[in-house]
Amino acid sequence: MSTPQPEKAPDLQHLRLYSLYRLCASGMLLGSQLWPYFKHTFQAPAFVFWILVVFFFYALTVSFSFRHLQSKSGLALKLQTSLDIVFIVVMMHFLQDGQSGIGLLLIINIIFAGLISDGRFAMFYAAIATIGILLENTHQVLKHSLQNGSYNDYSSSVLLSLSCFATAWLAQTLTSRMQSSEKLATERGQDIEQLARTNALITQEMPNGVLVIDQHQRLKHYNLQACKLLGLEDSQCQEIVKSQATLSMLTPAITQLLHSSPANRPISQDATKLTINNRDLGIRFHAISENMDNGVVIFIEDWSQIQTQAHQVKLAALGRLTANIAHEIRNPLSAISHATQLLQEDSVDPGTERMLQIISDNVQRLDQIIKDVLELNRRDRTNQEQFNIKNFMQEFYQQFCAVEKIDPAAFTLSIPEKHGMVMFDRRHINQILWNLCKNGWRHSKQQPRSLQLKVTGDKSGQFIHVLIKDDGSGIDPKIQPHLFEPFMTTEKTGTGLGLFIARELAEANGAKLDYSSNTNGTQFSLTIKKAIV
Numbered sequence: 001m002s003t004p005q006p007e008k009a010p011d012l013q014h015l016r017l018y019s020l021y022r023l024c025a026s027g028m029l030l031g032s033q034l035w036p037y038f039k040h041t042f043q044a045p046a047f048v049f050w051i052l053v054v055f056f057f058y059a060l061t062v063s064f065s066f067r068h069l070q071s072k073s074g075l076a077l078k079l080q081t082s083l084d085i086v087f088i089v090v091m092m093h094f095l096q097d098g099q100s101g102i103g104l105l106l107i108i109n110i111i112f113a114g115l116i117s118d119g120r121f122a123m124f125y126a127a128i129a130t131i132g133i134l135l136e137n138t139h140q141v142l143k144h145s146l147q148n149g150s151y152n153d154y155s156s157s158v159l160l161s162l163s164c165f166a167t168a169w170l171a172q173t174l175t176s177r178m179q180s181s182e183k184l185a186t187e188r189g190q191d192i193e194q195l196a197r198t199n200a201l202i203t204q205e206m207p208n209g210v211l212v213i214d215q216h217q218r219l220k221h222y223n224l225q226a227c228k229l230l231g232l233e234d235s236q237c238q239e240i241v242k243s244q245a246t247l248s249m250l251t252p253a254i255t256q257l258l259h260s261s262p263a264n265r266p267i268s269q270d271a272t273k274l275t276i277n278n279r280d281l282g283i284r285f286h287a288i289s290e291n292m293d294n295g296v297v298i299f300i301e302d303w304s305q306i307q308t309q310a311h312q313v314k315l316a317a318l319g320r321l322t323a324n325i326a327h328e329i330r331n332p333l334s335a336i337s338h339a340t341q342l343l344q345e346d347s348v349d350p351g352t353e354r355m356l357q358i359i360s361d362n363v364q365r366l367d368q369i370i371k372d373v374l375e376l377n378r379r380d381r382t383n384q385e386q387f388n389i390k391n392f393m394q395e396f397y398q399q400f401c402a403v404e405k406i407d408p409a410a411f412t413l414s415i416p417e418k419h420g421m422v423m424f425d426r427r428h429i430n431q432i433l434w435n436l437c438k439n440g441w442r443h444s445k446q447q448p449r450s451l452q453l454k455v456t457g458d459k460s461g462q463f464i465h466v467l468i469k470d471d472g473s474g475i476d477p478k479i480q481p482h483l484f485e486p487f488m489t490t491e492k493t494g495t496g497l498g499l500f501i502a503r504e505l506a507e508a509n510g511a512k513l514d515y516s517s518n519t520n521g522t523q524f525s526l527t528i529k530k531a532i533v
Contacts, residue, residue: 018112019063022084025105026056029091048094055087081113081125089132093139103133103160107167114171122175126168130161209300215293217246217255229300231277251276254283254298261285261292273303282306326370333370337363369497383425384509386531389464390419393455396430400437410446411437414454420464423531428505432513433466435498436524440470443522447471462530469523480517 030052033045062080088105095102106129114122137157200221203210209226213219222237230251240250248255253276271282280303288295340363344356397413400406437453444450454467475483484503489496506513512527 014112014115018116019059021108021112022059023056023063025108026052026059029102030056048091051087051090077116078121081109081116081121082128084109085125085129085132089129089136092133093136106133106160106164110164110167111171114168114175120172122168122171123165126164129164133157133161133164211247211250211254211298211300212288212295213247213298214295217248217258218244219247219250220295226300229276229279229281229302231279254300257283258285258292258296258298271299271301271303271306280304323374326374329366330370333363333366337367383427384423385426386421386423387426388419389422389455389466389528390415392426392429393453393466396433397453400434404438404441406441406451407448409448410444411441411451412449412453414452416456418457419455420457421531422464422528424509424511424528425505428509429526429528432502432505432526433468435502436468436526439498440468440472440522440524443472444470445472464528464530466526466528467523468526469521471521473521474519475515475517475522483515 030049033049033052085106088102088109092103110122110125110129113125134154134157137154141154203221203223204225206223206225209229210221210223211219211226212221219237219240222241224234227234227237232250237250246255247258253274257272257274271284274281274283282301282303284299284301285292286297286299288297337360340356340359344353344360393413393415397411401408401411433453437451440451450471452467452469454469456465456467457463458465484499486497486500503513506526510529513524514527515522515524517523
């Protein structure tokens, strides 16, 4: 069962107009009795005068209390409107024969009554007015009949009654349309407001700065990132928006750049470098409509980030090119390696054997570089699975010591009792640890406990740290800034891709590879997030 909708409070503007109309109408009628020039011919003028005085003060009282009446129930307003209709019918009754113009005020009353009640009670008020009109007309007919008169004309009363109903129907129809338009406007306003909030939320979350200006170059919207990049406080930008100041008050440099841009170009594809407060920024303009005369969205970026993104794009293209080259080199390299092996089997000259060995060693080095490059190109193809870190580390430790022929006393493994599950690509983590442990062993003193593999947890219990520590002489401070760059190596036999690939594989699995180094040795740390069990 549906619950009835609460009655809507009347519109304050309509109440104000209705109260003003009531006061003016009663005042004019009262004035007509005080000013002989406008005096109507009323029966019992003294009695009518006091009725007009009472109604005028009633109208005056209501006109000062219509705000209070708005918050009350609709019953008080219905009684007032009904009283107004009764008052006009009474005035019609006291008019002399032939004086019926005052009845037209009923139509105005019904119009206001329909507006105030949203058209719901317009027909009700028209019915009250019609009953009053017909009763008054019937009284006139009976009075003339008793006086042996022949007055039986209902035509004017019927026309006035029909006019009241027609006005009520028109008021009801127009009010219904007004309500529909008002509802639609309210919904559109809510949609626009919600869209504005959504746009504001999106722009606030954007990594780049955003400024929105209108056709008069007044600042309409901004995000906090724009304030940071321009070196301004949020309060300064808010003040400029509230005061409807132009863009030149916020940043004259961008304003000058905007004026120098072609107005008929809707989008500025490339960022223009601009230095503001000793900071290099990239500025792009995007017209809101067809050209920049109707408003512009200004995107502000950190120039260093633009350069970094461009560098990453170049590196990605270089990586694809390198992978293609590696595929092309692999076949002839295999042929060279096979031919070298055949020559080594038939050679008896020591000098020739030495030269063939050099060729073989370099072929193997090139083959390793090709393998590393191809592996790097497949770093994003992860096959992550959940596994026990303790079991994996024990298997890795035993396998590494056996393959690399390392004494377990020189390479120690430490795993806490409380371990956890991790989500990682087994092949990737095996390659990362193998590379790090092999580098650590090569640079260590190769004595007991020279290389340590340790698994620890953090205080939050969300991460696992895998530590590989050696007792070597540490990494040269000059090399440290370039340690993870591709093809960075200090050895003649190295490819310079090991640490670069290790970090790339770690990041592809959501892990982090870092290091610390001093004269007592180097420690690499692989931070892995625990799996949700």
